[in-house]
Amino acid sequence: MSRILISPVKKFPGTVKLPEFYTLAQVSAWSDAVQDVMAATDDKGNIRRIKKYMIMLPAILACVEVWQIVGQPDNLTADNFVGTPTSAACDLLQWVDDEIRSIVNGDLEIPNASGPEPTPTQTEPAPSPAN
Secondary structure, three states: OOOOOOOOOOOOOOEEEEOOOOOOOOHHHEEEHHHHHHHHHOOOOOOOOHHHHHHHHHHHHOOOOOEEEEEOOOOOOOOOOOOOOOOHHHHHHHHHHHHHHHHHOOOOOOOOEEEEOOOOOOOOOOOOOOO
């Protein structure tokens, strides 16, 4: 089941739809992009924010099912992603990247998500039958 997430970025209100689970190809693309960002950092571990998200953008796009963001085209690509104001565009990508990271890392609850309530984990005791 997909998750609808509400953008916290004031300049780019709207929603994105993320899958509950990613394919290995999506995880690989995202993980490769994270590695590329790490390789692009300087000796002190710094990277310009815009450069980071230009590296991450194709992988982020591959991980989002539907973008419904005011100010962004309906069919988003790396070539038409609106980058101004730059700070807000980076905030939007950072937020989506954080949500993707939560799914990839297996976090049980995704912030700002709507959808069904999580099911009990196997470590919880099963409800006892009524007598």
